[in-house]
Amino acid sequence: MNYFHLSIIFLAILNSIYGRMVTFSVIAFGNEASVTINGIVYPMKRIDDYSNVHAVTAMLEEVPLEYYYTVDGQSEQYIRTLDSTAITSHIEFFGREKTIRPLKGMGYPPDKPQWVRSIGKTEVFDDSYIPTIIVDSGSREYFVSGNDTWTLGRFTMILKDEIFTEENVPTKCQNRYEDKFQWRVKLQHKIHKRSVFKFRANAVDPTFFRQSLYGDMAAAVGNPVHNQVICRVYLSDGTPIGLYLMIEVTSSRSFIRTQFYGNEISEKVKVPNKRLGFPLDCRSGSDFYPNGPYDQFIYSEGETNEGIAYLSKAMHEVNVYDEADVQRFNKEWFDLDVFLRSMALEYLTGDWDSYWMDTCNFVMYDAPEESTDSTLKYYFIDQDFDLTFGIGLSHKVNFYGDAFPSQSYKTLVDRTWNVGSKDPANREAIDIFLRGGVTTTMFEKHLIDIVKHVFNPVALGRRLSEYVDRYTEEVKWDYTIERLRIANNPNHTRYVFTMDDYYANLGDTKVKSAQWGLMRWIKMRSQAVAKEFGFEWDQEPLDPSPKNIPIPDDDDDDDDDKNNTITDENKMNLKASAAVNSLTTINITCILVFITSLFLFPIAL
Numbered sequence: 117m118n119y120f121h122l123s124i125i126f127l128a129i130l131n132s133i134y135g136r137m138v139t140f141s142v143i144a145f146g147n148e149a150s151v152t153i154n155g156i157v158y159p160m161k162r163i164d165d166y167s168n169v170h171a172v173t174a175m176l177e178e179v180p181l182e183y184y185y186t187v188d189g190q191s192e193q194y195i196r197t198l199d200s201t202a203i204t205s206h207i208e209f210f211g212r213e214k215t216i217r218p219l220k221g222m223g224y225p226p227d228k229p230q231w232v233r234s235i236g237k238t239e240v241f242d243d244s245y246i247p248t249i250i251v252d253s254g255s256r257e258y259f260v261s262g263n264d265t266w267t268l269g270r271f272t273m274i275l276k277d278e279i280f281t282e283e284n285v286p287t288k289c290q291n292r293y294e295d296k297f298q299w300r301v302k303l304q305h306k307i308h309k310r311s312v313f314k315f316r317a318n319a320v321d322p323t324f325f326r327q328s329l330y331g332d333m334a335a336a337v338g339n340p341v342h343n344q345v346i347c348r349v350y351l352s353d354g355t356p357i358g359l360y361l362m363i364e365v366t367s368s369r370s371f372i373r374t375q376f377y378g379n380e381i382s383e384k385v386k387v388p389n390k391r392l393g394f395p396l397d398c399r400s401g402s403d404f405y406p407n408g409p410y411d412q413f414i415y416s417e418g419e420t421n422e423g424i425a426y427l428s429k430a431m432h433e434v435n436v437y438d439e440a441d442v443q444r445f446n447k448e449w450f451d452l453d454v455f456l457r458s459m460a461l462e463y464l465t466g467d468w469d470s471y472w473m474d475t476c477n478f479v480m481y482d483a484p485e486e487s488t489d490s491t492l493k494y495y496f497i498d499q500d501f502d503l504t505f506g507i508g509l510s511h512k513v514n515f516y517g518d519a520f521p522s523q524s525y526k527t528l529v530d531r532t533w534n535v536g537s538k539d540p541a542n543r544e545a546i547d548i549f550l551r552g553g554v555t556t557t558m559f560e561k562h563l564i565d566i567v568k569h570v571f572n573p574v575a576l577g578r579r580l581s582e583y584v585d586r587y588t589e590e591v592k593w594d595y596t597i598e599r600l601r602i603a604n605n606p607n608h609t610r611y612v613f614t615m616d617d618y619y620a621n622l623g624d625t626k627v628k629s630a631q632w633g634l635m636r637w638i639k640m641r642s643q644a645v646a647k648e649f650g651f652e653w654d655q656e657p658l659d660p661s662p663k664n665i666p667i668p669d670d671d672d673d674d675d676d677d678k679n680n681t682i683t684d685e686n687k688m689n690l691k692a693s694a695a696v697n698s699l700t701t702i703n704i705t706c707i708l709v710f711i712t713s714l715f716l717f718p719i720a721l
């Protein structure tokens with residue numbers, strides 16, 4: 117992988133020698149680019165043959181700068197500015213005026229537990245910047261055919277000050293019944309410690325922001341959740357592919373390592389005993405049945421899902437009316453706070469494609485460092501937030517008699533889902549924990565806190581208006597692109613949205629897939645909960661609290677994520693209730709060599 121970094125230190129050294137050196141960089145699909153600074157034209161050069169970044173470094177006086185870019189004779193119609201001390205423009209995008217724009221985040225009261233086991237957003241998921249992804253133009257056919265698998269000739273990620281590129285990148289596509297499908301890549305070389313990225317198309321959400329809001333809420337309330345950032349995707353010849361939500365893949369080791377074993381201050385990962393647990397990708401039909409089946413808890417080669425049998429057994433044995441027993445279960449087997457907060461979010465958003473309602477789709481992770489030879493500590497991790505806030509939910513009373521979005525969560529407990537299908541089923545963990553007792557009290561406390569501080573028109577309203585302000589021009593770009601692919605699958609509705617749909621559905625109006633306006637759903641659901649439990653939400657949105665990140669130790673960064681061999685240690689002495697599958701052993705050698713090269717710009721003196 118080539119790696120490029122605008123070296124601030126290097127520029128600072130040049131500054132001390134020559135005066136003020138300022139680097140301008142712009143992504144532009146054209147041949148000749150220049151920047152006009154305080155009236156003087158500086159020709160720019162391509163810095164490589166794949167990123168379409170053009171750059172120039174100029175010696176300038178220490179005065180505020182006004183400038184604009186010109187590409188193949190076309191000039192930008194607005195003036196950009198840099199203050200008198202800035203030494204880089206960062207990597208800008210031709211025709212988009214704002215390069216950096218910090219967004220106000222969502223907060224939660226500082227006395228609530230935080231998730232501090234992550235390396236954090238890093239530059240990759242820093243949403244003050246809009247990353248650009250460039251795929252080689254030889255891969256055009258992939259975005260036309262939506263083939264199952266493909267190898268991208270080259271994948272390039274452009275961040276604020278960095279460019280990462282890798283050749284021959286395997287990719288997979290999903291939802292190819294939409295013109296704009298979802299795809300993912302697995303890189304050989306990590307980008308800020310992460311190697312697996314998914315590009316969510318948001319093809320059924322006219323507003324584009326439902327998934328982002330959901331992820332923001334999960335992070336704000338202290339749950340482990342994939343990071344996310346909205347990015348633009350192009351082919352290297354300038355063909356627009358679209359606007360995507362780039363996220364981590366929750367069931368990947370890349371995600372587990374960075375979300376459970378990272379330190380946000382040092383941006384380092386350290387896995388205790390160099391052994392990860394097994395992230396299970398839980399598909400429709402996954403539940404904590406006392407006697408299985410568990411075949412929908414999908415695991416990778418060299419891993420196993422047999423621990424779910426022990427967890428399910430323990431779950432069915434816990435006495436939810438006994439505080440001490442609940443705390444024991446919470447400590448030894450299953451983080452109940454993370455799970456119950458997740459359930460509150462599923463209920464609030466009407467998320468019918470996760471655990472609680474209709475289909476099951478989530479991730480389970482067992483943390484070896486919190487397990488013993490007779491217990492396995494699991495975490496529930498939610499994912500796939502597209503079918504939420506009234507997407508695909510009836511506007512009238514539905515099949516189950518639900519008056520969405522105002523029904524109490526209590527109407528969703530002890531319920532049989534998928535009635536009439538071949539697999540009608542109740543939800544084990546819902547019926548165990550939410551029928552009364554200590555766990556139900558815990559759930560209601562989380563539910564009330566979440567509506568008070570996060571899921572309400574004030575807090576979500578501010579975050580949404582930040583998104584609208586920042587990304588409306590990007591959505592407009594996406595909604596007016598001529599798509600490479602026209603999916604004609606008679607079994608699926610094809611969604612094509614306009615900006616009228618976007619504006620209508622942000623507010624009160626239902627639009628095709630979205631039976632509820634986004635803000636209308638949020639208002640009605642939060643009002644119903646506030647009325648049921650008798651409270652009011654914050655008058656002003658909370659800002660994110662500073663995080664209490666543990667002081668990092670100065671151990672070397674642990675980059676070995678392949679030592680995941682099943683050992684006797686994690687088979688445990690728990691054979692009683694589950695048949696032990698024959699276990700395979702993997703032995704994958706540690707790879708990962710970084711070839712780092714620093715490009716220096718031509719200096720126009």
Ligand SMILES: *[C@@H]1O[C@H](CO)[C@@H](O)[C@H](O)[C@H]1NC(C)=O
Binds near residue numbers: 263264265
């Ligand atoms: C298209 O998908 C099929 C099935 O996954 C695969 O065998 C084939 O190699 C793919 N074609 C290309 C060009 O990658």
Ligand SMILES: *[C@@H]1O[C@H](CO)[C@@H](O)[C@H](O)[C@H]1NC(C)=O
Binds near residue numbers: 604605606607
């Ligand atoms: C549509 O569904 C039918 C019945 O399940 C199936 O046979 C057919 O292949 C599907 N068509 C497409 C294009 O997927």
Ligand SMILES: *[C@@H]1O[C@H](CO)[C@@H](O)[C@H](O)[C@H]1NC(C)=O
Binds near residue numbers: 389390391676683
């Ligand atoms: C892999 O894990 C095993 C068991 O925890 C340990 O004994 C071994 O040293 C590890 N290997 C490496 C290369 O870290």
